[in-house]
C-alpha cells in the first residue's frame with residue numbers, strides 16, 4: 001500500500017505537487033493520470049526516495065522508502081527505462097542490481113524469462129530498442145518479487161503484443177494481491193488495465209475513484225434512438241436540459257434523458273422504436289472533460305474534485 005499525506009514538492013517558486021493525499025490499495029491496478037507537468041513523475045520519485053518532499057510524506061507498506069532495509073523487495077520501480085549502464089549486458093545489469101539485496105542468478109533468469117528477454121539477455125543494453133529497454137526496466141522492477149510496483153509509462157515504445165503483455169502482467173500482479181501504480185497517457189489502454197484512477201491536475205488530486213465512476217461522473221450519458229417517428233419523439237422530449245441531435249434519417253442521439261424514460265415516453269405517445277441504446281462514454285472523453293482546465297499554461301478555473309463518494313452520488317442521481 002502507498003499512502004501520501006499532504007505530500008508537497010516545490011522547485012523554487014514552482015509547486016509541482018501541492019498537498020496531495022491519496023492511498024493506493026493492494027489487489028488493484030491503480031492508474032495515475034494527468035496532463036504533462038501535472039506532477040506524476042515527481043510524486044513517483046518522492047515515493048521511492050529520489051526526491052525529498054518539501055512538506056508532507058509518502059509511505060510504502062507503512063514506512064518511508066529509506067526506512068526499508070531491503071527496498072527492492074518492497075517496491076519495484078520503473079521510472080526511466082533508459083537509466084541503465086549501457087555497456088553492461090541485460091543479464092549483468094540485473095545481476096549487479098540483485099547483488100545489493102542477496103538476489104542471485106536464479107531469480108535473474110526467472111525475471112528474464114518472465115519478460116521475454118532470453119534471446120537478448122547476453123547483449124549490451126546500449127543496443128536495445130525502446131521496447132527491449134522497457135522490458136528490461138520491468139524485469140528490474142520485478143527482481144525483488146516486491147509487494148508494490150510503480151511503473152511510469154511502462155508501455156511507452158512497446159508494440160501491440162508488448163502492450164497486451166504488460167496489461168496481462170500487471171493485472172496478474174494485482175490479482176496476486178500486490179499494489180500496482182501505473183502511469184500512461186494511453187487512455188484506451190488505461191481503461192482496459194486499471195481498476196481505479198488517481199488523476200492529477202497542476203499538482204493536485206482532481207479525481208480518485210474507480211474507473212467506471214470517473215467515466216459516469218465526468219460525462220453525460222447519451223442514448224441512441226431509431227424510430228420511423230423520430231421527429232415526433234424529438235418534439236416530445238424537448239426540454240431546456242435535453243439535447244437531441246439528428247444523426248441520420250430516423251436516428252437521434254439524446255443527452256439528458258435516460259433510456260427507460262425515453263422508452264416510457266415513446267410508449268405513452270404510441271411511438272414505435274426500432275432501437276434504444278445507452279451509449280457508454282470512453283475514459284478518454286471523461287479524462288478530457290476532467291482535465292480541460294488543468295493543462296499547464298492554459299487559463300481557467302480548477303475542475304471540481306471527484307472522489308469515490310461524489311462519483312457514486314452522481315451515478316446514483318442518474
Ligand SMILES: Nc1ncnc2c1ncn2[C@@H]1O[C@H](COP(=O)(O)OP(=O)(O)OP(=O)(O)O)[C@@H](O)[C@H]1O
Nearest residue numbers: 011014015016034035036037038039040041042043
Ligand atoms: N527538477 C525540477 N526542477 C524544476 N522543475 C521541475 C523539476 N522536475 C519537475 N519540475 C516541474 O514540476 C512540474 C511537474 O513535473 P512532472 O514531471 O512531475 O509532471 P508529469 O505529470 O510527470 O508530466 P509528464 O506527463 O510530462 O511526464 C512541471 O511543471 C515540471 O516542469
